Amino acid sequence: MSVGMSLAWRAKQPKKKRCDRCELYYPESLEQCDHCTGLNSTQLAQLKAQHQETLKDNSTFGKYLLFSAAIIGLLLLLSFL
Template sequence: MSLGMSAAWRSMQPKKKRCKRCGLFYTKALGKCNNCSHLNESQLAQLKKQHQKSLSANSALGKTMLLCAVIIGLLLLASFL
């Protein structure tokens, strides 16, 4: 996907607002967060913990992708030598 296309796609998405309570994004038109408004404090803590876990999983995946890119780059470089 090109950068221009992704920007156009993003502008078509509904306006999102970051929730102060849980830190997740919700649709501004809703007026309240649909992630945590129905949760009590302990459920909220659980949600936050889960979200944190998925964030760190994403960054681990990002590191793996970066490593692959570096290895491919080195292989390309080696093939030129």
């Protein structure tokens, strides 16, 4: 997903609040969290674990992006020498 698309997607999202139980965000218009309502504690733990994985993936991707940006910057610098 491109940055522009992602921003547009965010702008379209309704206001969200954070669920105390599963720590995910859900629309303010809902009475209850739509992620963990109806889940037992085992399923909730799984949901949280999955969420943590996603966060980890994102930060790894960010590191790769930073790393490749640094490489490209270095190459540009070298080409000027």
